[in-house]
Amino acid sequence: MKKLSVVLVGLVLFGALSAADSQATVIFEQAPVGTKNTPASASNSRFNRIAFDDFTLSSASTVTSMTWIGRQAGSGRFEVGFYANSSTLPASTPLFFTTLDAISTQDSDLRSIYHFEADLGAGLLLEADTRYWLSIKYVGDALFPWGWSGDDGGSNLTRSDITGGYSRSQLNLFFSLKSDPVAVPEPATLSLFGLGLIGLSAAGLRRRKAARA
Incomplete structure (x- = not known):
């Protein structure tokens, strides 16, 4: 759940930045x-x-x-x-x-x-x-x-x-x-978004391992 929350926060910040630069x-x-x-x-x-x-x-x-x-x-x-x-x-x-x-x-x-x-x-x-x-x-x-x-x-x-x-x-x-400018996210936003994707991938891998066990 924590990893999914990180993904959601990253998406929200990414969307806010895109709207600000639109x-x-x-x-x-x-x-x-x-x-x-x-x-x-x-x-x-x-x-x-x-x-x-x-x-x-x-x-x-x-x-x-x-x-x-x-x-x-x-x-x-x-x-x-x-x-x-x-x-x-x-x-x-x-x-x-x-x-x-x-x-x-x-x-x-x-x-x-x-x-x-x-x-x-x-x-x-x-x-x-x-x-x-x-x-x-x-x-x-x-x-x-x-x-x-x-x-x-x-x-x-x-x-x-x-x-x-x-x-x-x-x-x-x-x-x-x-x-209309193309929104380019700041490095901090990209890092947060990337961490969320990594967390989501790790959570999925754990679920697949548990299912095989």
């Missing part, structure tokens, strides 16, 4: 500088346009969730894509593409601004120091066409779904990418 880490962010009352790139099915912005990670990471900011359309579905870079444009085929329902929250100061967040499931592993493109397009019905908000002074692309052509505007679009 918070997603921001691996890339373009946040508003000052006010969020900024221009937006139209990116919606009503106008047949889709906006892109590029980014580079400082270390290889798996993107598992994301947030972004946009104007109008507080609810509905979005198409999200990640693309490799091809001659300063997004590659024709996405590395990852999904249609999802994002959680939306209206801005506390500006009624036309919404904050969005979405889970990407298993996500996508991206390399360090490599240029990628992110696209976000609103595909739900809305009274006002959705736009992806950003600060002046950057550079982003918008592609026409009709012609396939690109146009460029000087916006740093607002988004953040997150990664």
Whole structure:
């Protein structure tokens, strides 16, 4: 019974450590500088346009969730894509593409601004120091066409779904990418867990010997 208790304690501590380390880490962010009352790139099915912005990670990471900011359309579905870079444009085929329902929250100061967040499931592993493109397009019905908000002074692309052509505007679009870290237990926790497994194995061996006797 004592050995089994050691195993249970080890499992509890291991689970507690895993839960403590399960918070997603921001691996890339373009946040508003000052006010969020900024221009937006139209990116919606009503106008047949889709906006892109590029980014580079400082270390290889798996993107598992994301947030972004946009104007109008507080609810509905979005198409999200990640693309490799091809001659300063997004590659024709996405590395990852999904249609999802994002959680939306209206801005506390500006009624036309919404904050969005979405889970990407298993996500996508991206390399360090490599240029990628992110696209976000609103595909739900809305009274006002959705736009992806950003600060002046950057550079982003918008592609026409009709012609396939690109146009460029000087916006740093607002988004953040997150990664769920893999929980790595501390040495003390691993030792306790290992002792429990040894104790359980020893108890089983004694029971088998007693049965043969």
